[in-house]
Amino acid sequence: MEKKRHAILAAQSVAECLVEQDWGAYTPTEHKTWETLYNRQMATLEGHACDEFFAGLKTLRLGAERIPDFLEMNRHLRAATGWEVVAVPGLIASRPFFTMLANRQFPAGTFVRTPEQLDYLEEPDIFHDVFGHVPLLTHPAYAAYMQSYGRAGLDAIDLKGVKFLARLNWYTIEFGLLLVGGALKAYGAGIMSSYGEARYVLDDPSPHVLEFDLERVLRTGYYIDDFQSTYFAIDSFEALFTECIERPFAPLYESCRRQPPLTPFSIEATDTVLRRGSGAYWKDFPARKTALK
Ligand code: HBI
Ligand code: FE
Numbered sequence: 001m002e003k004k005r006h007a008i009l010a011a012q013s014v015a016e017c018l019v020e021q022d023w024g025a026y027t028p029t030e031h032k033t034w035e036t037l038y039n040r041q042m043a044t045l046e047g048h049a050c051d052e053f054f055a056g057l058k059t060l061r062l063g064a065e066r067i068p069d070f071l072e073m074n075r076h077l078r079a080a081t082g083w084e085v086v087a088v089p090g091l092i093a094s095r096p097f098f099t100m101l102a103n104r105q106f107p108a109g110t111f112v113r114t115p116e117q118l119d120y121l122e123e124p125d126i127f128h129d130v131f132g133h134v135p136l137l138t139h140p141a142y143a144a145y146m147q148s149y150g151r152a153g154l155d156a157i158d159l160k161g162v163k164f165l166a167r168l169n170w171y172t173i174e175f176g177l178l179l180v181g182g183a184l185k186a187y188g189a190g191i192m193s194s195y196g197e198a199r200y201v202l203d204d205p206s207p208h209v210l211e212f213d214l215e216r217v218l219r220t221g222y223y224i225d226d227f228q229s230t231y232f233a234i235d236s237f238e239a240l241f242t243e244c245i246e247r248p249f250a251p252l253y254e255s256c257r258r259q260p261p262l263t264p265f266s267i268e269a270t271d272t273v274l275r276r277g278s279g280a281y282w283k284d285f286p287a288r289k290t291a292l293k
Contacts, residue, residue: 014096014105021087021110023069030112031066037118037127037193038064044198050178050185052142052237053192056135067112068130077134081143085134090123094153094162101150106137119195132189133173141237142187148245149173161253164218166293171217172240177201177209177233179274184209184233200227206281208264209233211272214243218252221261221292229282230264233274261292 011017042064045053060076062068074084086100088107100107108129113121124132136142149169156165174190175197184202191197201207210216212232220230234240265282267273 009091009093011093012095014099014103017088017092017096017100017107019087019089019110021070023067023071026067026112029115033112033115033118034067034127035064036115037113038062038131040195041131041193041198044195045186045192048186048198048202049192050180050187052139053135053187056138059138060135062131062135067126070108073130073134077137080138081140083137083143083146085130095157098150098153098157101146102154103150104143104147106134106146108134128189128193132193135192136187136237139237141241145237145241145244146173148241152244152249155249156253159250159253161249161256163293164253164256165249167220167222168214168217168244170222170293171220171232172212172234175201175228175231176212176240177231178237179211179233179235184274187237197227200281201231204281205278207231207275208267208273208277209275210267211274212240212243213272214247215252215255216262216268216271218256219259219262220264222264223290223292225290227281228264229277229279263292 007016059080060068060073062073070085070087077083077085081104083104083106085108086105087110090109090111092107097107106129109123109125111125113125113127137146149165152168153162153165156162173188175188176186178185178187186192186198186201191201207228208230210230210232212234217232222228234243262268265279267276
């Protein structure tokens with residue numbers, strides 16, 4: 001598997017990255033892990049996740065009782081927004097990844113984390129990818145945003161801006177918040193699929209919450225090894241789509257290259273602050289284990 005994974009990470013074509021889900025091969029332990037994760041997240045997300053997320057679960061007929069079968073799930077997903085989930089063995093190279101998104105194909109891992117990895121794992125498994133990412137692909141504006149992200153990704157490869165665009169992915173698709181009637185609701189897949197971060201982001205006073213601003217997000221680095229110190233909130237998926245697709249990215253990448261990245265700990269004078277965090281969570285942090293991305 002290791003050799004195949006390296007081959008996949010180097011693969012430049014979509015076809016080389018695709019695998020079969022082989023739904024019949026999942027073991028009772030793996031279905032039980034899905035059930036545990038699903039039930040735990042649904043209890044944690046109650047009142048914290050946006051309504052569109054729960055509506056997406058219903059549209060896709062996702063539940064705790066078994067691991068989703070992509071063939072069955074795709075019938076509902078295609079009918080909603082023309083997206084489909086394709087099975088990949090894990091993280092894939094940027095070009096095939098962005099090409100898939102641009103074609104309304106979402107690459108999802110098929111492996112299930114072990115019971116010991118319940119709270120955290122490095123690579124995205126099927127629970128992170130399907131429970132975290134796929135429900136919102138049933139929402140037309142979010143579905144359009146994800147496709148435009150894929151198209152922007154292909155341009156970013158040529159503009160050498162993937163590092164900056166990855167920050168847009170991080171602060172929206174993975175850890176984005178929605179401002180609904182003055183209340184903050186989560187929509188990012190990294191929050192939806194994480195037991196700890198779902199509660200931290202909305203119950204812990206430590207993190208800052210800033211109003212989404214495309215240039216600010218592209219300039220703001222992130223650490224992959226812990227909860228976020230800053231989150232960005234949007235007013236709607238329609239607003240996110242409009243803000244991102246009508247902006248040429250090339251000059252934004254230029255501006256990012258001319259200045260050092262912002263860290264997620266600070267607040268800038270130009271920020272619209274929705275919630276000024278206490279910073280208590282990371283105040284006496286030992287040096288971060290991973291570099292600022
Ligand atoms: N591959 N399977 C998979 N899933 C991802 O989220 C992913 C990827 N490859 C590249 C990637 N994400 C990031 O580099 C981009 O989002 C920037
Ligand atoms: Fe993800």
